[in-house]
Amino acid sequence: MALSPLMIFLAAIFTHNIALSYLLGMCPFLAMSRQLNTAFGMGIAVTLVMVITAALNWPIYHFILVPTNSQIISYILFIITIAASVQLLEMVIERFFPQLQNSFAIFLPLITVNCTILAVSLFMLLRDYSFIQTVFFAAGSGLGWTLAITVMAAIRGKMRLISDVPTQLRGAGITMIIAGILALAFIGFSGMMRIQ
C-alpha cells in the first residue's frame, strides 16, 4: 500500500525526526542552537534547501541515472546538485529578496555540507518514494529538524538564565546530553506511525 504523503510528512517531523532519531546534521545542530532566532533562521534555510534539492534529485535519479544505468554516481551527483542549488539560491535571494538576506541567506553556505540534506535524497532512494512523497518527506524532515533545533535553542536560552551547569559540561557537552534526552522524549511518538 502506498503511503499517503501527509503520513510521510508527519512521520518525518515526529516519529522519524532526522535530527533526533537519526542524529543527522549534528554539527549545525550544536553550533547554531545558541540563540532562538539564529536557530529558527537556520532551520527554515535547511527546510528550503532540502525541498529544492530533493525535488531536483528525484527527477535526476529517475530520468537520467536509471535510464543510463549510472546509479553508481548518484552520491557524487547529489552532492553536486546540492552545492549548485545552494549557490543559485543564494544568488537569487541576494538579488530579489535582500530583506531575507539577514534572516537566513547567510546560513546557506553552511548548509552545503550539512549531511541532513544528502540524507533526505538518499532516504528517498532507499524507501523508493514517488516524487510527491519525496517532496512531502523533504518538507517534513526540514520542519522536523527546525523543530528540534528551535526546541534545543529555547532550552539552552532558558538554561543560561537559570541553571548552574558545571564548567566542564558547558557548551557542546550539555547540549549533547539535552539532545539525548530530547531524542528519548521523541521515542514517545514512535508507535504512532510507520513509514518503512
Place this chain on the structure above:
Amino acid sequence: MMPVIVIVSILFTIAIMLIVAERFLISYGDCAITLNNERNISVKGGDSLLSYLTSNKIFIPSACGGKGTCGFCKVKVSKGGGTLLPTEEIYVTRQERAEGVRMACQVKIRSSIEINIPESLLGASEMKARVGKIEKLTHDIKYVRFDLLDSERISFKPGQYIQIKIPGAGEYRAYSIASEPSKDSCVELTVRLVPGGLCSTYVHEVMEEGDSVDLTGPFGDFCLQEDSDREIVGIAGGCGMAPIRSIVHHMAERGMPRKMSYFFGARTTKDLFYTKELKDIESKHPNFKYIPALSEPRPHEKWEGEVGLITHVVDRYVKSTKNMEAYLCGPPPMIDAAIALLTKKGMDPERIYFDKF
C-alpha cells in the same frame, strides 16, 4: 563509460547555469569604501569587506581567513553595510554593537560604505619572508627567525604581534614579536607547541630553514608606552616571554632609562629560556632586574631562585605599585591573578597593559 559521460555532461550543464546566473544576478556596480573619512577605495560590489581590504593591502587581523569563526576582523562601520548578522552576534559585544562594530568578513559590499579602522592597524602590511633560523629553546618552545625578503623593513612597537599565513590552510595565526624594533629586517618569534594546534604544529614539525612564509602585521595595541617614565613591572609566563623580551631589549638599547623588574613564571627549569641573555642585561644595567620563578621545581634540579606562583613572587618583591606601569603577557588565569594583585597594591588599572592568549 556511461556514468562518466552522464556526470561530465551534468557538470557541464551546471557550470554553464551557474556562470549565466552569476552574470545576470550578481552585479552591484561600483561601490565606494570610505576609510576613516579620508581614503576612498572604489570596488565592484559583491564580495566581503575583508576581501576588499586585503586586496587593497589593508591588513586587519583575521585568524580564520574570513570564515566568521575567530571574531578578530572587527571594524567600525559608520554608514551602510546593513544590520548585524546572526553569525556576528556571538563575537560582537553589546557595547561594540552600539558603536557600530562589525566583522569585516561578514559585511558584504552591495552599496557604498563608510568605515573606521584604528591607525595602528593601517601600518600593517604583507611581507614575504624566508625562515632564517629555527632553534629549540625548551622541550616545547622553538625560536624562529624570519628574514624579510626584497630588502623590506618592518616598523613596529615592542609588544606588538604579527600573523603567519599557514601554507595550504589559508588561515592565519598571531605571534608576538620577540625581537626589538631596531632589528627591522627580520622578525623573531617564540612558538610553543600546542597539541593539535594548526600553526604551532606546522612550525615545530614541518617548517625548515629556507622555507618562504607570508607574514602580515604588525598588529596590536599592547605595546610599550614610550612617552612615560614610570617604573615598569613586566610579568610573563611561557611564550608571554616574547613581547616582554622585545621591550627589555628595546629599553636596554636606550641604556635602560626606566627602572624595570621582569618576573617570568615557569614550571620547572626545563621551561626556562633566555635566562642567560636576560641575566647579562641585568648585570650591565642596574636599573633592570630579572626574576625567574618556578612553580614546581624538582628536588634534583637544585633550583636556588624564587619558588611559587609568579603572582606570589611579585607580591613578595613589589611593595607599592604607585607610579608604576605593568606589562603582562601569558595565559589568561595568570593575567587575571596579576591584574587583581597589582590593582590591590594600588596600581591604576589603566596603566596595566596586557595580552592574553
